[in-house]
Amino acid sequence: MKVVYEKTSALTDQTLSYCPGCTHGVIHKLIGETLVELDVLGRTVGIAPVGCSVLAYNFFNVDMVQAPHGRGPAVATGLARSLPDGVIFTYQGDGDLAAIGTAETVHAAARGENIVIIFINNAIYGMTGGQMAPTTMPGQMTQTSPYGRDTATAGYPVRVCEMLATLDGVAYAERVAANTVPNIRRAKAAIKRAFENQVARRGFSIVEVLAICPTNWGMTPIDSISWLTEHMIPYYPLGVYKDKHAENTGGGGV
Amino acid sequence: MEEKVLMKGNEALAEGAIRAGCRHYFGYPITPQTEIAAYMSRRMPHVGGIFLQAESEIAAVNMVLGAASAGVRAMTSSSSPGISLKSEGISYLAGSDLPCVIVNIQRAGPGLGGIQPSQADYYLATKSPGHGDLHMLVFAPSTVQEMADLISHAFNKADEYRVPAMILGDGMLGQMMEPVILPAEREVKTSKPWAANGHQNKRPHNIINSLFLEADILENRILDRYKRYAVIEHNETRAENFMTDDAKILIIAYGASARIAKSALTAARKEGIAAGLLRPITLWPFPVKEINAAAENARDILTVELSMGQMVTDVKLAVQGRRPVHFFGRTGGMMPTPEDVLEEIRKIERNGSI
Numbered sequence: 001m002k003v004v005y006e007k008t009s010a011l012t013d014q015t016l017s018y019c020p021g022c023t024h025g026v027i028h029k030l031i032g033e034t035l036v037e038l039d040v041l042g043r044t045v046g047i048a049p050v051g052c053s054v055l056a057y058n059f060f061n062v063d064m065v066q067a068p069h070g071r072g073p074a075v076a077t078g079l080a081r082s083l084p085d086g087v088i089f090t091y092q093g094d095g096d097l098a099a100i101g102t103a104e105t106v107h108a109a110a111r112g113e114n115i116v117i118i119f120i121n122n123a124i125y126g127m128t129g130g131q132m133a134p135t136t137m138p139g140q141m142t143q144t145s146p147y148g149r150d151t152a153t154a155g156y157p158v159r160v161c162e163m164l165a166t167l168d169g170v171a172y173a174e175r176v177a178a179n180t181v182p183n184i185r186r187a188k189a190a191i192k193r194a195f196e197n198q199v200a201r202r203g204f205s206i207v208e209v210l211a212i213c214p215t216n217w218g219m220t221p222i223d224s225i226s227w228l229t230e231h232m233i234p235y236y237p238l239g240v241y242k243d244k245h246a247e248n249t250g251g252g253g254v
Numbered sequence: 255m256e257e258k259v260l261m262k263g264n265e266a267l268a269e270g271a272i273r274a275g276c277r278h279y280f281g282y283p284i285t286p287q288t289e290i291a292a293y294m295s296r297r298m299p300h301v302g303g304i305f306l307q308a309e310s311e312i313a314a315v316n317m318v319l320g321a322a323s324a325g326v327r328a329m330t331s332s333s334s335p336g337i338s339l340k341s342e343g344i345s346y347l348a349g350s351d352l353p354c355v356i357v358n359i360q361r362a363g364p365g366l367g368g369i370q371p372s373q374a375d376y377y378l379a380t381k382s383p384g385h386g387d388l389h390m391l392v393f394a395p396s397t398v399q400e401m402a403d404l405i406s407h408a409f410n411k412a413d414e415y416r417v418p419a420m421i422l423g424d425g426m427l428g429q430m431m432e433p434v435i436l437p438a439e440r441e442v443k444t445s446k447p448w449a450a451n452g453h454q455n456k457r458p459h460n461i462i463n464s465l466f467l468e469a470d471i472l473e474n475r476i477l478d479r480y481k482r483y484a485v486i487e488h489n490e491t492r493a494e495n496f497m498t499d500d501a502k503i504l505i506i507a508y509g510a511s512a513r514i515a516k517s518a519l520t521a522a523r524k525e526g527i528a529a530g531l532l533r534p535i536t537l538w539p540f541p542v543k544e545i546n547a548a549a550e551n552a553r554d555i556l557t558v559e560l561s562m563g564q565m566v567t568d569v570k571l572a573v574q575g576r577r578p579v580h581f582f583g584r585t586g587g588m589m590p591t592p593e594d595v596l597e598e599i600r601k602i603e604r605n606g607s608i
Contacts, residue, residue, distance in 0.1 A: 012459075043452035045324070048463075057461045063450035065323045066463040068346050071316035074308070078320020078328065081304045082278060083451055086324070104316070107309035 008032035010041055014058045021214040021221030023178040024053055024120065028060070030188045031089070031118060034195050035062065044087040045079050047072045051093040052126040070101025073108035076115040087198055089116040095125045098134040098158045105164070112169030112203035116194045119160060122211040123232060130216030134158045137231055142216070157235060161208050165241035171203035173241040177210035179228045183238070193243075202245055210236055258435045263401040264289035264428040266436070267357065267421065268297070270402035271329055274409045275442035276355070277303035278328040280317035282310055282336060285369045286425035287359035290331040311336040315343030315356065322352040323462040325449030327409050327442060331357035333425070334375050335366060344418055345384025349464030351448075351479070353412035355405060356390075357421045359428040362587035370587025371425035371510055376564035379422050380538040387476050389483050391419035391490070392537040394508040398432035404535070406437060411490060413444045415482055422537060424560065426510040426589070492535035493544040497523065501530025503602055504552035504577075506545060506569050508534045510589070511558045518595035527603045537565070542572040549577050554602045558595055559583045 010032030018024045035041050044062040048054055050069035057064035067075040072090035080088045097105050097119050124142055125131040131144040135157045139148040161173045172194055176187035187209055194205035210232050212224035268290045281291040298305035308314035314330045321328035337358045362372040379392045391411055393404045408419040450460050466472035507515040512533040519529035532548040534541050555577050557566040566581045582598045584590045
């Protein structure tokens with residue numbers, strides 16, 4: 001029989017621990033395919049965050065380090081400075097990257113560390129059961145914003161790509177979404193661009209992926225996709241926020 | 255090549271680390287240890303090493319975690335308030351079985367405290383370096399020479415046992431200048447097959463991790479680590495005996511207070527008081543055997559610290575009531591004079607044991 005599709009060799013045979021409908025699995029696959037296509041599996045070290053994807057160290061068939069909550073970019077810095085030929089990436093959620101790890105994220109970006117950050121923004125803390133994240137939408141109900149996120153007391157969502165694009169150390173920042181097949185294909189291209197940057201030693205690259213959390217949003221996966229499309233994308237516009245090394249684009253921009 | 259030079263304690267420690275093969279330093283400025291970072295920033299570019307000034311002590315210790323995961327000799331340094339911030343990282347380093355060195359040039363606390371020397375982080379270093387069941391090796395230099403020598407020893411032992419190690423100094427040792435014989439540069443060849451440095455498609459993937467969601471598996475990991483700790487406790491204690499053979503009053507002190515105690519007991523000897531000093535060089539593992547041996551013929555024990563009394567609890571546990579244990583300390587950055595300690599020795603001599 002002719003093989004028409006195979007699981008990427010960059011992922012192990014471990015059963016994923018994610019909920020039905022979750023987009024982590026799709027994004028793992030995109031990273032895995034990229035690492036195989038660039039032929040860098042043997043020199044890649046990935047960093048797992050604290051959150052739903054903490055067990056990512058079991059899923060990727062590369063050397064992995066589990067970092068304290070939010071410290072992924074600092075751990076990645078230590079690895080990148082120790083492994084001159086290494087390909088180093090972190091996989092972080094919105095609480096990990098944009099709340100407890102904001103300082104580590106901003107300064108790794110400012111230093112232009114030669115790392116890739118894959119930032120999963122699903123507007124909620126998943127693993128702890130659905131609390132308000134720094135990226136939770138105004139009015140969004142969560143376990144710790146039961147009446148909806150009130151911007152008067154809980155402030156506003158953080159737009160990470162826009163913020164990091166202002167830093168000279170950032171080579172590449174793009175926001176994509178895992179909501180439709182065309183967008184997932186664009187996400188793959190963005191992830192590949194980020195890892196190509198790293199192989200070429202061009203500095204800090206971040207790909208923000210808008211993702212869904214059906215379990216904690218309390219919606220079906222299909223309704224979750226619609227909610228992402230209707231509520232998140234208008235607040236978090238998709239596009240390239242910075243691409244220092246893009247040809248003929250003057251450095252990118254949405 | 256060995257060479258004799260006059261150096262500050264902090265600088266001797268930094269040079270000792272480089273000669274021990276450390277090429278990765280991550281730090282953040284804080285008095286009174288900043289000379290370590292400054293020295294590293296000057297020297298590392300000339301030896302092909304990495305100096306990185308982190309955005310915080312938290313980031314610095316996590317950069318150490320990353321570098322140690324990659325299998326290189328990595329270190330960070332700070333002073334007391336900064337060590338509080340590193341606690342999280344130290345716990346993860348211990349839980350992930352990662353060797354590295356953390357330097358604490360202690361200043362007075364609590365809070366922002368002061369910038370004068372202190373030994374009030376003894377508990378932090380030896381009892382509760384971070385959350386969970388864990389230990390780290392703790393070495394206490396007492397001279398500039400030991401600042402240079404113990405850092406090398408700390409790296410070796412950290413690698414040997416796959417544990418984090420701490421150099422617990424203080425502001426006096428960090429700032430003072432003394433002649434020091436710098437050790438010759440040694441080539442380090444430690445095999446680290448567990449490192450996350452890229453599998454090169456030649457082995458299964460390595461995972462550096464402290465998370466174990468099944469309680470029985472986590473318990474077994476900890477039990478295994480405690481077996482290693484037991485070997486450390488058996489093999490790695492170090493202490494200096496100074497005039498302890500015939501000592502009736504045995505002083506126990508480490509680091510800066512051991513220097514003051516030595517002056518005091520030398521003066522006491524001139525007055526005919528048989529005093530001696532047992533100076534712990536390792537604080538964890540604590541030199542229990544050495545203390546009991548030195549206490550064998552002693553009538554009284556006096557513990558001297560730059561704190562309200564922390565190591566004294568370990569001294570009491572070591573002798574288990576067999577000898578009266580007295581305490582003398584100053585805190586908040588105040589230094590006792592040798593005369594102050596001598597007066598304590600005289601009091602014990604006069605009053606005898608109760």
